Amino acid sequence: MSLPHLMTLDPPYELGDEAATFTFGGWTEVDDEDAPNVTLTINGRPAPVQVYPRPQVRNHFPGIQVRGVIATVDFADLLAGIDLQQARGGFLIEAELGSDHRSRVFEYAVSPGWMRRVFGDGPRARAVPPAHLQIRVAGAAAGEYNRTGEAAAKRLEALADAAGFSLARGQNVLDFGCGPGRLISALAPRHPSVRFHGADIDAEAIAWAQAALADFGAFTVNPHLPPLPYADEVFDLIFSLSTFTHMPEDHQFAWLDELRRVLKPGALLVTTIMNPFAYDLPAKIMEQAADTGFAYWDDAAETEGLPSFYRLAYHTHDYVRRHWARGFEVLAIGGHDLNDTQDSVLLRRV
Ligand SMILES: C[S@@+](CC[C@H](N)C(=O)[O-])C[C@H]1O[C@@H](n2cnc3c(N)ncnc32)[C@H](O)[C@@H]1O
Secondary structure (H helix, E strand, O other): OOOOOOEEEOOOOEEOOOOOEEEEEEEEEEOOOOOOOEEEEEOOEEEOOEEEOOHHHHHHOOOOEEEEEEEEEEHHHHOOOOOOOOOOOOEOEEEEEEEOOEEEEEEEEEOHHHHHHHHOOOOOEOOOOOHHHHHHHHOOOHHHHHHHHHHHHHHHHHHHHHOOOOHHHOOEEEEEOOOOOHHHHHHHHHOOOOEEEEEEOOHHHHHHHHHHOOOOOEEEEOOOOOOOOOOOOOEEEEEEOOOHHHOOHHHHHHHHHHHHHHEEEEEEEEEEEEOOOOOOOOHHHHHHHHHHOEEEEOOOOOOOOOOOOOOEEEEOHHHHHHHOOOOEEEEEEOOOOEOOOEEEEEEEEO
């Protein structure tokens, strides 16, 4: 898995009503401590930033050069006249820390009171799930939850489009394994005529989505094994990002059959498998996969809040072509094309 650059800005990840000014603090690796080249932009606007020594961080990561970073921002001043049109799904702060060739974006949710204070009558604040729900679906890069979700949503949309399933037509779309609705909150504002549904086993994530994203889609909890609470042949398109990468083989087959049941004939399922070069897979997994094409890593770390069956599954392309063509035509398998870590799989229901 590609590691984020060694740089951080500290939480809080939500700016409350009173935070008209805020001091961003953190540290970053630099090429040269004596001539650091550190920048900070807030939603594209350059912010004044100061650097200072952080020997204790440098001692923690021997061999790298480090500078502390501090920037106090008056938001009304810095963001005056900013184009708010892009914030269709709701506004949030994107702070991009740059250091020589490195850069990383950190997201800060804002409260409705913060929006009124800084912009007066502006767009709404973006609904962002609490940090532990972000971490549950997006791993350690919690500060980039929306950004990585936007990128994945755009990619899924482009893949569906290329296969003849343009969202512009306004269809019935399911996000299976939607978590707290990250993809739907990226797609729904762009496609108001699509009826989005989200299903997940994670009751806490679904409760959050039902409360925060009700105008974007209909969210429901589903059991660990089928059925889903939908009638036969209702969906034109199903997205399922990074779900089959976490299921044992018997669950996988049960869910492939169930997704087929709720898809219309000829409709499309876009899902993903792990790319072996993006993950540090243990030798025994690669050996097992060399034998059968499938490996389930049942001693991989558990994920807080999810059931113990939820570990890591690895599939070879050949396995997918042979075993997933049960009621589906395997249209295409991508190469390292989703979230920097996964390969897309496009299945057409026959
Ligand atoms: C890595 S997360 C990805 C979440 C979401 N697709 C996204 O990209 O933001 C995997 C999700 O799959 C869900 N999941 C795993 N097995 C499932 C199942 N059998 N039915 C529904 N959801 C499942 C988990 O609860 C979790 O929310």
